[in-house]
Amino acid sequence: MDKNNERECNEDLIRERRKCNFNIEELTNIVDGGKARTARRREIQRLLINDPEFLDEIPQDYMSHEDRYSNELRKSAHLMQKLADQESGHDIHQDIGALTGILKDGNPLMVHLSMFIPAILGQANSEQQEKWLGRSLRNEIIGTYAQTELGHGTFVRGLETRATYDPTVEEFVLHTPTITATKWWPGGLGKTCNYCVVMAQLYTQGRCYGPHPFIVQLRDEETHRSLPGITLGEIGPRLGLNSNDNGFLKFENHRIPRTNMLMKHSQVLKDGTYVKPLHNKLSYGTMMLVRVGIVGACSRSLQYAVTIATRYSAVRHQSEIVPGQPEPQILDYQTQQYKVIPQIASVFALIFSARSLSKIQSSVTAKLKDGNTDLLPELHSLSSGLKALSSSDASWGVEVCRLACGGHGYLASSNLPRTYTGTTCAITYEGENTVLLLQVARYLIKSYRSIGKETGASSVSYLADQTSLASSSSSFSNKALVQAFKLSALSLVAEAEARLQKLCDMGQEFYHAWNYCSVLLLKCAEAHTRYYICEKYEQTVDSLKASEGVKNVLQSLCRLYLIYHITLTHGDFLKCGALTPRNIAVLEGEMCDLLAVLRPQAVSIVDAFDIPDELLGSTLGCWDGNVYQRLYDEALKSPLNKTDVPDAYYKYLLPLMKSSL
Numbered sequence: 001m002d003k004n005n006e007r008e009c010n011e012d013l014i015r016e017r018r019k020c021n022f023n024i025e026e027l028t029n030i031v032d033g034g035k036a037r038t039a040r041r042r043e044i045q046r047l048l049i050n051d052p053e054f055l056d057e058i059p060q061d062y063m064s065h066e067d068r069y070s071n072e073l074r075k076s077a078h079l080m081q082k083l084a085d086q087e088s089g090h091d092i093h094q095d096i097g098a099l100t101g102i103l104k105d106g107n108p109l110m111v112h113l114s115m116f117i118p119a120i121l122g123q124a125n126s127e128q129q130e131k132w133l134g135r136s137l138r139n140e141i142i143g144t145y146a147q148t149e150l151g152h153g154t155f156v157r158g159l160e161t162r163a164t165y166d167p168t169v170e171e172f173v174l175h176t177p178t179i180t181a182t183k184w185w186p187g188g189l190g191k192t193c194n195y196c197v198v199m200a201q202l203y204t205q206g207r208c209y210g211p212h213p214f215i216v217q218l219r220d221e222e223t224h225r226s227l228p229g230i231t232l233g234e235i236g237p238r239l240g241l242n243s244n245d246n247g248f249l250k251f252e253n254h255r256i257p258r259t260n261m262l263m264k265h266s267q268v269l270k271d272g273t274y275v276k277p278l279h280n281k282l283s284y285g286t287m288m289l290v291r292v293g294i295v296g297a298c299s300r301s302l303q304y305a306v307t308i309a310t311r312y313s314a315v316r317h318q319s320e321i322v323p324g325q326p327e328p329q330i331l332d333y334q335t336q337q338y339k340v341i342p343q344i345a346s347v348f349a350l351i352f353s354a355r356s357l358s359k360i361q362s363s364v365t366a367k368l369k370d371g372n373t374d375l376l377p378e379l380h381s382l383s384s385g386l387k388a389l390s391s392s393d394a395s396w397g398v399e400v401c402r403l404a405c406g407g408h409g410y411l412a413s414s415n416l417p418r419t420y421t422g423t424t425c426a427i428t429y430e431g432e433n434t435v436l437l438l439q440v441a442r443y444l445i446k447s448y449r450s451i452g453k454e455t456g457a458s459s460v461s462y463l464a465d466q467t468s469l470a471s472s473s474s475s476f477s478n479k480a481l482v483q484a485f486k487l488s489a490l491s492l493v494a495e496a497e498a499r500l501q502k503l504c505d506m507g508q509e510f511y512h513a514w515n516y517c518s519v520l521l522l523k524c525a526e527a528h529t530r531y532y533i534c535e536k537y538e539q540t541v542d543s544l545k546a547s548e549g550v551k552n553v554l555q556s557l558c559r560l561y562l563i564y565h566i567t568l569t570h571g572d573f574l575k576c577g578a579l580t581p582r583n584i585a586v587l588e589g590e591m592c593d594l595l596a597v598l599r600p601q602a603v604s605i606v607d608a609f610d611i612p613d614e615l616l617g618s619t620l621g622c623w624d625g626n627v628y629q630r631l632y633d634e635a636l637k638s639p640l641n642k643t644d645v646p647d648a649y650y651k652y653l654l655p656l657m658k659s660s661l
């Protein structure tokens with residue numbers, strides 16, 4: 001599609017684009033993280049879009065379960081080959097965003113890339129990396145991360161799979177003692193992988209040392225048949241991601257060499273002596289890494305959904321605002337703006353907090369190399385909180401975008417249903433959100449109780465700022481609003497701590513008191529993480545060196561985000577005195593003004609996300625706005641339309657209709 005050729009474009013969209021008052025390319029660079037990144041992303045996307053191998057012969061929704069898997073595996077393998085062939089080399093971690101949309105409904109190699117390889121990088125010592133890293137990067141072996149079991153996903157300490165060390169032959173014996181110990185869910189495990197990292201309870205010298213990672217060969221490298229002592233399969237259809245082969249795995253006293261225990265952090269020596277790690281949660285490192293990645297991935301899902309909903313809202317006309325006048329664009333309804341524009345604002349919130357989290361992760365990783373684990377708990381808390389809020393915000397945002405598109409949003413060809421199922425899974429995987437938020441709460445209460453002790457953790461230093469509890473602000477700058485978020489979080493933490501303490505003083509055990517307060521604790525964790533996001537948003541926009549137009553747009557979006565979230569949880573702001581009822585009313589009015597200010601820029605802002613039609617894959621969101629023709633053309637692809645009268649008519653309907661004659 002030639003974006004300069006207005007003749008092919010829907011007139012509403014032409015008019016919308018003419019209203020643009022900022023430099024779109026500049027905003028695109030901000031979204032990508034710099035000009036070079038934009039260029040790199042475009043180069044990769046061009047490479048993919050122009051390759052016919054990535055086309056589906058028929059839409060995936062009409063394929064059988066086997067064909068969906070096979071088709072996606074074909075494209076995934078082609079993609080890996082293509083990236084490997086690039087002379088310039090590649091960094092999938094940096095480039096993973098460019099691939100969004102090319103592989104559609106979950107792909108069988110995703111966990112190989114996002115968890116198996118990172119597990120080798122983060123958990124294997126140098127000799128082990130030498131043995132397995134190169135082979136996995138060259139795709140000579142394909143792996144997954146097998147942790148979850150039928151009986152336990154959340155509670156990693158409760159895993160049942162055993163790895164028992166036998167010093168006589170220097171081997172571990174892997175065993176699945178019960179049905180509930182069956183590994184269940186790992187992506188690509190069913191049919192694709194021939195290796196995996198297994199999390200199993202380590203037993204040596206008669207003691208259990210908790211869950212540890214082991215690399216295990218599952219299938220013969222020549223025949224791809226599963227090895228003796230190993231039972232493998234696929235777990236069946238899911239809400240979404242159905243072109244992946246999420247699998248199950250059982251071990252029957254399967255032996256692996258001692259050196260297959262990933263030994264970067266803890267070791268079992270030849271005689272069975274256990275050498276403990278610097279920090280006993282280092283074996284959870286792969287999960288933490290992926291949680292950081294999920295924040296960025298969620299921002300991309302939301303970019304897709306909001307691009308579709310915004311363009312469609314500009315093209316779609318319905319009902320009337322002024323009686324008797326032509327039907328307006330639905331984007332002119334304030335209620336429609338309230339659905340769509342806060343989601344645009346949310347995209348930037350997620351982008352900026354993902355970047356901030358990534359930076360913290362890099363510095364913690366660097367410190368870990370020097371044996372310093374001091375900031376690991378803070379990273380665990382931040383990555384857990386941001387993974388939880390980004391996945392729930394993005395899932396809700398995608399769903400709102402689907403609703404904003406009315407009936408057509410329910411069609412598979414809008415690509416909104418698949419975007420939703422591909423996002424909501426992140427609420428559950430990599431740590432179910434409630435559980436992760438309770439980890440954040442645990443860290444908050446602990447930090448609150450240790451006020452005065454220097455921990456170096458900056459994200460919770462505000463908990464010591466007791467004076468701010470009394471200071472309700474009368475100013476409404478963005479900074480002042482961020483202060484209100486801080487006050488609300490601090491006050492919730494103080495309230496939860498006091499409630500916990502009271503229950504304990506009344507004689508309850510701490511863990512019962514904890515469970516009894518957990519709804520409030522969840523609120524604390526959400527408020528704390530929301531404050532973090534708001535603070536990063538405000539700081540990033542404030543310090544941004546950008547043209548006036550771009551800065552104005554981002555200032556308005558940031559302000560909308562702050563006010564939107566205040567209004568959603570206004571009770572917490574009132575309760576702690578951060579804002580008065582009058583303040584809330586004024587902010588609600590201002591939110592409507594902001595919607596009106598941003599409305600004319602909405603199409604141009606989503607254009608700045610720069611998602612090619614081929615990747616957006618949506619009849620409703622295409623660049624040219626030719627929505628109705630595309631909907632019609634897609635409908636014609638239904639196999640039911642191959643014949644005027646389907647066979648089923650003769651088999652079932654005709655006999656029914658004639659039965660009463």
Ligand SMILES: CCCCCCCC/C=C\CCCCCCCCCCCCCC(=O)SCCNC(=O)CCNC(=O)[C@H](O)C(C)(C)COP(=O)(O)OP(=O)(O)OC[C@H]1O[C@@H](n2cnc3c(N)ncnc32)[C@H](O)[C@@H]1OP(=O)(O)O
Binds near residue numbers: 148297446
């Ligand atoms: C060419 C190739 C290039 C390759 C490069 C590719 C790179 C790509 C990398 C990234 C890209 C990412 C892209 C993202 C895309 C998304 C696709 C991903 C697909 C993923 C599919 C999903 C996979 C899975 O789901 S895997 C299974 C995940 N499972 C879980 O997450 C389980 C959740 N449960 C837990 O984590 C734990 O059980 C727990 C934390 C809830 C509790 O653990 P526990 O019981 O052991 O602890 P306690 O609650 O008792 O707490 C004790 C103490 O420990 C602290 N703690 C806990 N965890 C940690 C931690 N991780 N770090 C530090 N500290 C921790 C806790 O806070 C307590 O501290 P106290 O001081 O309070 O005692």
Ligand SMILES: Cc1cc2nc3c(=O)[nH]c(=O)nc-3n(C[C@H](O)[C@H](O)[C@H](O)COP(=O)(O)OP(=O)(O)OC[C@H]3O[C@@H](n4cnc5c(N)ncnc54)[C@H](O)[C@@H]3O)c2cc1C
Binds near residue numbers: 144187
């Ligand atoms: C699409 C998808 C892909 C996946 N891929 C992989 C993979 O590649 N590898 C892998 O190992 N796993 C994978 N998983 C599994 C995933 O990590 C787990 O499903 C997830 O960690 C949640 O665990 P669970 O299913 O045991 O849920 P449960 O823990 O049983 O959760 C059920 C309910 O109990 C609540 N609950 C549980 N514990 C607590 C608590 N302590 N306090 C309060 N409430 C609690 C939860 O909040 C939730 O409401 C995948 C899952 C999905 C959906």
